[in-house]
Structure formats: structure tokens, C-alpha cells
Amino acid sequence: MALEVKIEKQLPEFALNVAFHADDGAPLSVLGPSGSGKTMLLRCIAGLERPDRGRVVLGERVLLDTGQKIRVPARSRKVGLLFQHYALFPHRTVLENINFAARALPKNDRERRITEVILRTHISGLEHRYPRELSGGEQQRVALARALATDPEALLLDEPLSALDAHLRGQIEAQLQETFAEYKRPTLLVTHNIEEAYRLCDQLLVLSRGHVAAFGPKQEIFERPPTVQVARLTGCKNFSKVKVVAPCEIEALDWGCRLHVPQPKEKAAFVGIRAHHVDFAEAALPGASTENTFPCWLVRSSETPFRITLFLKLHAPPNGDSPEFHLQAEVFKEKWERFRDEPMPWHVRLSPTALFLTPE
Amino acid sequence: MDWSPVWISLATSVTATLITMVFGLAAAAWRERHNGPLMAFVDGICLLPLVLPPTVVGFFLLLFLGHNGPFGKLLAKYEVTILFTWPATVIAAAVVSFPLMYLTARAALEQVDPHFVQAARTLGASEWRVFWEVALPLAWPGVLAGTILSFARALGEFGATLMLAGNIPGKTATIPIAIYFAVEGDDIKRALAWCAVDVGISLILLAALYSWTHTRGPARWARR
Numbered sequence: 196m197a198l199e200v201k202i203e204k205q206l207p208e209f210a211l212n213v214a215f216h217a218d219d220g221a222p223l224s225v226l227g228p229s230g231s232g233k234t235m236l237l238r239c240i241a242g243l244e245r246p247d248r249g250r251v252v253l254g255e256r257v258l259l260d261t262g263q264k265i266r267v268p269a270r271s272r273k274v275g276l277l278f279q280h281y282a283l284f285p286h287r288t289v290l291e292n293i294n295f296a297a298r299a300l301p302k303n304d305r306e307r308r309i310t311e312v313i314l315r316t317h318i319s320g321l322e323h324r325y326p327r328e329l330s331g332g333e334q335q336r337v338a339l340a341r342a343l344a345t346d347p348e349a350l351l352l353d354e355p356l357s358a359l360d361a362h363l364r365g366q367i368e369a370q371l372q373e374t375f376a377e378y379k380r381p382t383l384l385v386t387h388n389i390e391e392a393y394r395l396c397d398q399l400l401v402l403s404r405g406h407v408a409a410f411g412p413k414q415e416i417f418e419r420p421p422t423v424q425v426a427r428l429t430g431c432k433n434f435s436k437v438k439v440v441a442p443c444e445i446e447a448l449d450w451g452c453r454l455h456v457p458q459p460k461e462k463a464a465f466v467g468i469r470a471h472h473v474d475f476a477e478a479a480l481p482g483a484s485t486e487n488t489f490p491c492w493l494v495r496s497s498e499t500p501f502r503i504t505l506f507l508k509l510h511a512p513p514n515g516d517s518p519e520f521h522l523q524a525e526v527f528k529e530k531w532e533r534f535r536d537e538p539m540p541w542h543v544r545l546s547p548t549a550l551f552l553t554p555e
Numbered sequence: 556m557d558w559s560p561v562w563i564s565l566a567t568s569v570t571a572t573l574i575t576m577v578f579g580l581a582a583a584a585w586r587e588r589h590n591g592p593l594m595a596f597v598d599g600i601c602l603l604p605l606v607l608p609p610t611v612v613g614f615f616l617l618l619f620l621g622h623n624g625p626f627g628k629l630l631a632k633y634e635v636t637i638l639f640t641w642p643a644t645v646i647a648a649a650v651v652s653f654p655l656m657y658l659t660a661r662a663a664l665e666q667v668d669p670h671f672v673q674a675a676r677t678l679g680a681s682e683w684r685v686f687w688e689v690a691l692p693l694a695w696p697g698v699l700a701g702t703i704l705s706f707a708r709a710l711g712e713f714g715a716t717l718m719l720a721g722n723i724p725g726k727t728a729t730i731p732i733a734i735y736f737a738v739e740g741d742d743i744k745r746a747l748a749w750c751a752v753d754v755g756i757s758l759i760l761l762a763a764l765y766s767w768t769h770t771r772g773p774a775r776w777a778r779r
Contacts, residue, residue, distance in 0.1 A: 269676040282674035299679030
């Protein structure tokens with residue numbers, strides 16, 4: 196079974212205009228900043244919103260075709276939607292919530308299905324509680340159980356982890372991975388968290404102001420983003436305009452240096468490197484490679500519990516000029532401890548394999 | 556002392572409230588799903604009995620249900636008379652209490668988080684189940700408040716009842732009508748007694764309403 200989606204809808208700020216497909220057993224992450232139309236997209240697929248134009252086909256069933264005036268109502272779509280804040284019915288116990296969903300199934304299948312989803316989502320023991328008596332993680336699992344109880348032919352999840360405390364996220368993420376592995380039908384997960392998208396899904400769709408900025412296998416998009424915008428949306432911090440000067444050499448205009456690159460595309464317009472790929476060379480060692488290695492000075496830094504982000508200026512010490520810095524480098528603190536006291540300039544190395552070029 | 560006004564009043568109010576509840580809820584539920592430029596008029600018509608003098612409402616009903624009225628003619632064919640019978644007290648009370656039920660039920664349904672209703676739909680529930688199993692239970696405290704208000708209004712109905720049902724002791728004479736005619740007949744003691752009964756019933760109802768509205772909301776669905 197596959198889910199094919201093509202949707203156009205005018206929103207107050209921009210137009211949602213997307214087309215993609217999701218296949219069995221390859222969960223798809225819809226990644227985009229808040230307000231990029233992600234939730235609206237899910238609601239259109241689930242049948243809660245009316246697109247201006249579009250076509251949604253799930254397996255053999257046409258759920259929406261504005262050209263043929265087909266619009267299957269939400270209740271008949273067999274599409275499970277997990278709401279961001281779960282929308283568990285507050286007046287019903289956990290079991291009653293799941294029972295409500297199981298009513299979509301033939302009578303003989305209900306009991307078995309209910310037992311199965313309770314077991315799979317690890318919520319046995321909670322059956323007779325009311326939603327407000329559950330923790331955030333438990334509510335999330337119950338909502339998942341309820342969505343699965345209808346035996347949906349596709350599963351849509353709207354920011355499933357965003358309402359949870361940090362310490363619960365890992366746990367629930369593992370649970371979702373397990374569910375996705377067992378579910379094996381088209382699965383869409385909407386998120387604005389890059390790492391979450393990468394860990395949970397194989398396929399990635401990057402959404403930006405309503406249009407598809409990138410769509411494909413996640414490794415491909417992360418390693419070779421098609422545009423600067425996608426690179427930025429997938430968390431890349433460092434970009435420079437380029438001029439191609441030789442088959443394997445470019446001039447990075449914003450960084451003021453020449454770089455060796457592996458496979459320069461003809462139309463390369465930008466070069467980028469992810470912050471954690473910026474390497475520090477032990478330049479003091481005589482005979483060390485000087486390829487793509489440049490002196491740099493620390494402008495400022497910003498700490499997270501285990502890593503540090505260093506804002507670096509290339510070629511000359513910071514003197515208040517613009518730009519304030521050229522590169523952001525992210526290193527583990529253990530590594531930073533080793534060179535933090537060394538005299539400047541330090542030396543950064545922009546490994547050719549870590550650099551990527553984009554045409555726009 | 557003839558206690559019949561108490562029983563007539565209670566029987567009238569209970570029956571009128573049941574009718575109001577069915578029609579008020581149905582109208583509110585229907586209105587929730589329909590929006591359009593003409594809907595303001597629907598709202599206006601539903602609320603008119605609240606603002607019009609009850610005598611005006613009573614007079615319209617009299618024209619409508621009387622022997623020359625459109626509905627009265629139809630009834631006459633089957634030799635049914637409504638005017639100046641007990642059903643007339645019920646109709647008068649139901650019409651004047653309808654707006655309160657409609658207003659509160661609509662407000663209560665509107666306050667239900669739309670995500671619950673949408674979730675129910677994605678779970679395969681028909682619109683009928685969405686209403687009875689999700690929207691109405693969640694709106695229930697508000698609907699109940701509307702029911703109590705309607706009951707209290709029906710109990711206090713005087714003007715339209717007098718126009719439509721008159722004062723027939725033992726048949727159409729409700730407490731408010733008994734009070735009016737007791738005062739007119741200079742029977743102050745009797746008037747006072749009926750007043751005391753009316754105040755008592757209304758107070759109990761309003762107290763019940765308040766105790767209900769203060770325990771509404773999600774707290775009600777905690778472990779019992």
C-alpha cells in the first residue's frame with residue numbers, strides 16, 4: 196500500500212502546495228519550522244480540512260480528488276491521526292477511549308484488537324484511569340493505542356513528542372520506533388525537531404512556507420542538501436557564496452579562501468559545512484597536511500551540557516569588522532579542553548568530504 | 556386550601572422543559588454545523604421569545620392556534636382544541652423558555668474543544684455518535700444549566716399562559732396565575748402563601764444550578 200498526496204490550499208500567509216508519496220515500511224518525516232504548513236497538511240490528508248485542489252490516494256482508495264469532486268469524509272478514510280495534544284476524551288477512561296475507536300471494526304475483531312494495542316503500546320494497568328490521571332508519556336501511549344485501535348491504513352503523527360518533558364522523549368521515541376517497525380503501513384510524522392526526524396524516519400520531506408524544499412532518503416538530504424535553504428532547515432550553520440576556479444577548486448567568497456572540493460558541480464553557487472564537521476588541525480605538527488586549513492581566532496562561544504559551539508573568524512583576529520565571524524564549529528567539550536589554552540590562531544580544517552555544494 | 560396550582564405548575568414546567576430540551580438541543584446542534592448569512596435571522600427568531608413581552612408571545616400563539624389560525628384550523632378538523640386547556644399552559648411555557656435552552660446549549664457546545672470532535676471523526680465515528688458520545692457529554696454541564704434555567708423560566712411564566720390558557724382552576728391555573736387572581740380577589744393571605752411556594756421552588760432550583768456549575772469542567776472526570 197502507498198499513500199499518494201497532492202494538495203493545494205491557500206493559507207493566510209502563503210499557499211500550501213505539496214506533492215509526495217509515502218510507502219509501506221518507510222516512515223516519512225515532514226520537517227519544517229513552525230508555521231510552515233505541516234499540521235495543515237496532515238489535517239488535509241485526514242479529512243479535517245478542505246484543500247482548494249488536490250488528490251489523495253491510499254492504496255486503491257481515492258480519498259480526495261477535487262477534479263472528480265470526491266471527498267471521503269474523515270470517518271471513512273481509515274487514516275489514524277495522533278493529535279499534538281492527544282485529544283483523549285476526558286470523560287472516558289483509557290479503555291473507553293480505545294473502545295470508542297474499536298467500534299470502527301467488525302464486532303468479532305474488536306476484543307482481539309483492543310487487547311493487542313494495549314499490549315503493544317505497553318499501557319496495561321491503565322485501562323480504568325481517566326486521561327487526567329495519566330502522565331504525559333502515558334497519555335501519548337494511550338493516544339497511540341487509540342489511533343491504532345481502528346486498524347488504520349495510514350498513520351499520521353503531529354509533533355508526537357513536543358508536549359513531553361525531555362527525559363521522557365527518548366523513552367517514547369524508542370516506543371514509536373517499535374510501533375513504526377511493527378506497523379509497516381504509510382506513516383507520516385510531522386516535527387520541527389531535526390534529530391527526531393532523522394532518528395525516527397527513513398524518508399524526509401522538508402517543508403518551507405508551504406512548498407516541498409526537499410524530499411527523499413534522509414541520508415541523501417543531510418549529506419547533499421539540494422539548496423542552501425534545505426541545508427539551513429536541516430540544521431547546517433555555515434554557508435558561503437562560491438566561484439568555481441578550477442575543476443576541483445572553488446573560491447569561497449564569504450569566507451575569503453580557496454577550497455579543494457571532491458566533485459564540483461557545474462552550477463555550484465554555495466558551499467556549506469555542518470558545524471560538527473569543522474575540524475581543528477594540529478597545525479603545530481610539521482609536515483601535517485595544509486589542505487583546506489586556515490588560521491582562525493575565537494570570537495565567542497556558547498555552551499550546551501556536552502558540547503560547545505565556537506564562533507570563529509578566519510585569517511585575521513577579530514577587530515569589530517563585519518562579518519563578526521565566518522564559521523560555527525561544534526565540538527565535544529573533552530576535545531575543546533585539549534586546545535582551549537593553546538595560543539591563537541588555531542587552525543581549522545574544512546575536509547573536502549565534509550563540504551557540500553549547492554546550485555542555489 | 557386547593558393545592559392544584561402547585562401540581563399544575565410542576566406538571567406544566569416539567570413537560571415544557573422536556574419539550575424545550577429536545578427542541579433547544581436539536582436547534583443548537585443544527586446551528587453549530589450551519590453557518591451563513593441567513594443564520595443571524597435563525598438566531599433572532601430563536602431568541603425573540605426572550606425579549607418580547609410574554610403577552611405579545613401569547614397573542615401570537617393565540618392567533619396561530621385559534622380557530623381561525625393556520626394550525627388551529629388543522630386541529631379543528633380533528634376536533635382538537637388547545638386554547639384554554641392544560642396543553643396550552645405547556646405550549647406557552649415551552650415557547651418562552653426555549654431561548655434560554657437554545658442559548659446555553661449553543662454556548663456549551665461551542666466551548667467543547669474542536670479537537671475532541673475531530674479526533675472522534677478520524678476514529679471512524681458517525682456524526683450521530685460524535686454528538687451523543689463526545690460533544691454532548693462534554694457540553695453536559697452547560698446543557699444541564701440551560702435545562703434548569705428553562706425549568707425556572709417555565710415555572711414563572713405568566714403573561715403568555717394567561718393569554719393562551721386563561722384561569723381555569725384545577726386545569727390551567729398555575730401558581731403565578733393563582734397569585735394574580737388571589738391579589739385581584741383581595742385574598743392577600745392566599746397570594747402570600749403561593750408567593751412563598753414559588754420563591755421556595757425557585758431558590759432550590761437556582762441553588763442546584765450553582766452547585767452544578769461550580770463542579771463543571773475536567774475536575775468532574777477525575778477518579779471517582
